[in-house]
Amino acid sequence: MNLFIVFGSLFLVWMVLDWIKRKEHFVWLLIMFFLFPVGALAYFFFVKSKAPNPATPSGNLGIFNSPPQTKEIDTQETLQLKDMIGKFNKPYHHQELGLLYFEEKKYELAIPALKEACTRDPELIDAQYGLAKSYYALQRYTEAAEILENLVKENKKHDYGNAIFGLAECYRLSGEDDKALEAYEMVIKSYHFFKAYYHYAWLLDKRGKKQEAIDTMKSLIGSSKDLPDYKLEKERHWIEEAYKFLRKNGIELA
Numbered sequence: 001m002n003l004f005i006v007f008g009s010l011f012l013v014w015m016v017l018d019w020i021k022r023k024e025h026f027v028w029l030l031i032m033f034f035l036f037p038v039g040a041l042a043y044f045f046f047v048k049s050k051a052p053n054p055a056t057p058s059g060n061l062g063i064f065n066s067p068p069q070t071k072e073i074d075t076q077e078t079l080q081l082k083d084m085i086g087k088f089n090k091p092y093h094h095q096e097l098g099l100l101y102f103e104e105k106k107y108e109l110a111i112p113a114l115k116e117a118c119t120r121d122p123e124l125i126d127a128q129y130g131l132a133k134s135y136y137a138l139q140r141y142t143e144a145a146e147i148l149e150n151l152v153k154e155n156k157k158h159d160y161g162n163a164i165f166g167l168a169e170c171y172r173l174s175g176e177d178d179k180a181l182e183a184y185e186m187v188i189k190s191y192h193f194f195k196a197y198y199h200y201a202w203l204l205d206k207r208g209k210k211q212e213a214i215d216t217m218k219s220l221i222g223s224s225k226d227l228p229d230y231k232l233e234k235e236r237h238w239i240e241e242a243y244k245f246l247r248k249n250g251i252e253l254a
Helices: 002-022 026-034 038-046 076-087 091-103 107-120 125-137 141-154 158-173 177-190 194-206 210-226 229-248
Strands: none
Touching (some): 002 026, 002 038, 076 091, 091 107, 107 125, 125 158, 141 158, 158 177, 194 229, 210 229
16 A cells, blocks of 8 residues: 555656646646545646647757758648647647747747747747747857847856857857857856867957967867767868968967
8 A cells, every 4th residue: 555655656747747847737647636636637637638748849959050940841740739739729839830840940930839828828948049040050150149048147147058068159140259159258268168268269360360370279279189989980071171261370289
C-alpha cells in the first residue's frame, strides 16, 4: 500500500508539472488532488495523451542556412494542435503550433502562431524566443533584436548565451555596429563562441582599432590550442578566418 502511494504521488507530481506548463483549467488541479490518484489518471488520458509533446527551439541564431519553407502541409501533430486551438484556444497551444512550424523551417507560418501566443501570454518565453529566431531566419533582424533585447534583460544567460549572441548578430546584420560591439563584448566575456570573437575583432578593425582587433584574433587562435578534436572541427572555419586576417595584416603565427 505504501508503495502504491509513493508511485501515485510521483505520478501526481508529473501531471501537476504538465498542468503548469500547459496552463490548463484550474478545475483539473482540483480533480487531481481531490480524486487522488484517479484524478491524475483522468488528466493523463483526457489532456496530456491527446496533446503533442512540447517542441523546444534549439541551437543558436547564427545557424540558419536552409531556405524557409512556407507551404503548409499538416502533420498529425499540427492537426492535433489546431484541434486543441479550436476547442480551447489556449496560448500554450498557439506556442506549440508555432514551434512545430519553426522546427520544420516554415518560418512564415510560425510567426502568426507565436505572435498570438506572446500576445495572449507575455510570460511564454519559448514563444518569444521562437518568434525572434523565426524573424532572424527571414532576415528581419530589427524585429528579432527587439524581442531578444527583452529576453536578455530578463536573463543574460538565456539558452546558454545563445540569446545574447543572437542579439549581437542581429545588431551587426542590421548595421548597428556600436550596439553589436557592446553585445559581442558581453558574449566573449562569458562564452567561447569563436564566431563572436571573430566578428567582434572585425568590428573593432572597422572602427580603426587595428591592434585591439589583432589581439582578439590572436586570442581566438590561442583558445583553439586546447580544444578537443570534435570542437576544433566545429570551430575550424573561424580559426582559419582569424589566421587569414592576421596574415592580411602582416602577422604570421607559428
